[in-house]
Amino acid sequence: MPLFQKIFFAVLLVLTSVPEAQAAVFNPTTFTLKNGMQVVIVENHRVPVVTHMVWYRVGSADEGPGETGIAHFLEHLMFKGTKKRKPGEFSQIVARNGGQENAFTSTDYTAYFQTIATDRLEMVMEMEADRMTNLVITDKEVEPERLVVLEERRSRVDNNPGAILGEHINGALFLNHPYRNPVIGWEHDIKALDIKRIMAFYKRWYAPNNAILVVAGAITAEQVRPLAKKYYGKIPAQPPVVRNRAKEPPQRAARKVVLRDKRVRQPSWRRSFLAPTLQWGDKTHVYPLEVLSNILGGGASSRLYRRLVVENKTAVSSGAYYRGDDRGPGRFVLYASPRGDVTMDALEMAVVAEITDIIKNGITADEVIRAKERMVAEAVYARDSLSGGARALGAALASGLSVDDVESWPDNIAAVTAKQINEAAKALFDNNRSVTGLLLPARES
């Protein structure tokens, strides 16, 4: 059930927060209930179905010392009982009514959703509102679920050398900020979490004034308003919680992380740079960096793919991606995997040559125009799916961004100039603010 999503989700957000040329993207209606709960409605009348989501402004980066994984563990336990309902009853009722549901946890938010026939919306709203404050958990539910989470960790991380390296890269990239910890948590913390701590976390963060309701589908704002009031509006607001996270100090040294594992059959190289986001660092660089990542590593005609994979034949794959939507520090990542017997040194030199070229000669105006057109056009696709808008808006609001940040995305991309990109690139590519990660096969003994 519960998925926690990290990189995937950020990528999704970037893709889905794209709009048609200079038009708004999802055209949502928004209002706020008296208790402070924000409500967002995105209409989409293709089929008589709605997606109902509740987002909490809390993620793994809001966890305290010794409790990594608590946000995600709680997300699993939210599918157990409440004062009103037995464990498992929530899921049974949703299924019996032809609904599908899930939940996910990220560094900056936790979200729960059901997709169901529009005439069943009231029913799931009642149940979702109920579990916002009435969760009941005992050892009988917690202990098997702890084992489930440990299995989830094993399948996502321990069984996958690339994911183990990823954990180490994050640990090295963030010296002090909690993004250094995995969303799913460290194994020893997962094993040590107890009901008292989990319930304290739940009571602290799960409240209407720390939540956002998003409804997308065949429904109007006027239909949602009375229902939202009836079920969520009656829950009393809690004292506001401040998302007080450890801060990242200036970074002054290049770092390198190497994982050798006998399971690895194909080596790979990546370099992650600490990068600004709309809420951290120099935000004027954010949109230029989004365009830069598209030009540098967005697809088969991008600079990295063209040079390394097509022309020089040094790599089987190469690209770049950027997370500029996080609440805390972002990251800009370059990656490549060698072709044939190209050495890791030669591979790194080939990527670095592309970066050096950009720093020295800059991006051309033509490249910028083409990238912007592509990016803005992709936004139309984002409107096609029922959940695309709900997810983009929910993630943005729960991370601390505004509806306008999402809706004006096309304008902001369209306004980017080559000069801005070149300046942003110069500021970004400082190896003293980076971690290089190598995934290698075990040495032959």
Next chain:
Amino acid sequence: MFVTRFLRPILTGLLLIGAGPALAINVERVKTPGGLEAWLVQDNSNPIVTMRFAFRGGAALDPKGKVGLANLVASTMDEGAGNLDSQSFQKTLEDKAIRIRFDAGMDNFGGQLQTLVRNQDKAFDLLRLALNVPRFDAEPLERIRSQILVGLKQDEESPHSIAGKAMREALYGGHPYGRPADGIPESVKAIIADDLRAFVSQRLTRDTLVIGIVGDITPAKLAELLDATFGTLPAQGTDWRLPKIRANTDGRTIVINKDVPQSAILFADQGLLRDDPDFYAAYVMNHVLGGGGFTSRLYGEVREKRGLAYSISSGLNPRRASATTVGGAGTANARVHETLDVVKAEWHRMAENGVTNDELKDAKTYLTGAYPLQFTGSTRIARMLVGIQLAELGIDYVKSRNAFINAVTRDDIARVAKKLLDANRLVTVVVGRPEGLPATR
């Protein structure tokens, strides 16, 4: 929940079934002057056109020694065509936000196109070039080949991929279904450009083609584009039919030693072909046993009660020439034995007693009520239109499907469960260091 490589075809199979109730979805049959047929769902809510198409006959038809041919074709057809070399072709696609891709399944060779309405003429023309005059130049061919070879190497890193390979071989031995669709290193290396060209001329033909389109386009405009795009393909190709084969479910437990903390588990038994009259009974039965969501028996017993696994599910895999019921889980090495005991007990319980009245009722309300959820995006609808045509279910299927589900009785399920499920016949593959689990071979 994650989907393993091996389980992916199952989900594709399930999509077929997800076509159904009284929806505001209107499927039109479009016949072109050139003699092509396509199913269209007009939708003007966004300025997008999405098309999915498939040619019958997939990777299972790859010649011996050239296994992976269909997959290599699918991966290189968009790497240059007509006057455009690979980079020019890709650049045009990207600059206009046109998405064209091809994919090789075991039974069918598929393709997809998505474009903004304003670029649709260009998009269909690029597709026409890729289908009719692909270049297969040396540079892209060798580049894509190297990527596929790397992918095959990486499969050896993943316990689930290793398990999938062992399961295919156990069930089908030397039959084409026993081979991986993306080939093996030796066969991928043996394929030359002429093989790709021969594939295109013999297999991408109008007699095996089905097409589904969703979006802001009129039937007249669509007919014009379809004739221009597909009309020049050869009328007839080579025979795509495969002899039927029964999966070899002989109760084996195969253990593959691998130093990982969590074992990957796959299990398989008999299934039903898509055109079997009892198919819907099997579908409802599987939903109760281990189908999607958080309410199946396997989910409850393995995950909720005992915390044995994060992912546990089962699914029907109705291929054209053979059908199985398969499932999978990931479990700590120390608890593999216990997990398999629970799975087998559930297998046995279903075979002996079928489902209860309440379970049947809940399964039906879920499966029929959730049907519209499969129509929430253009790509999903287009896939469904193609799936229904490939399975020859008829253009009214979207409307009639829920009646088939509702007609299933407890007796039907009891009969089908007894026929399909036998815990002693279940083939099990475990990749990891399972404790106290003897391999039977």
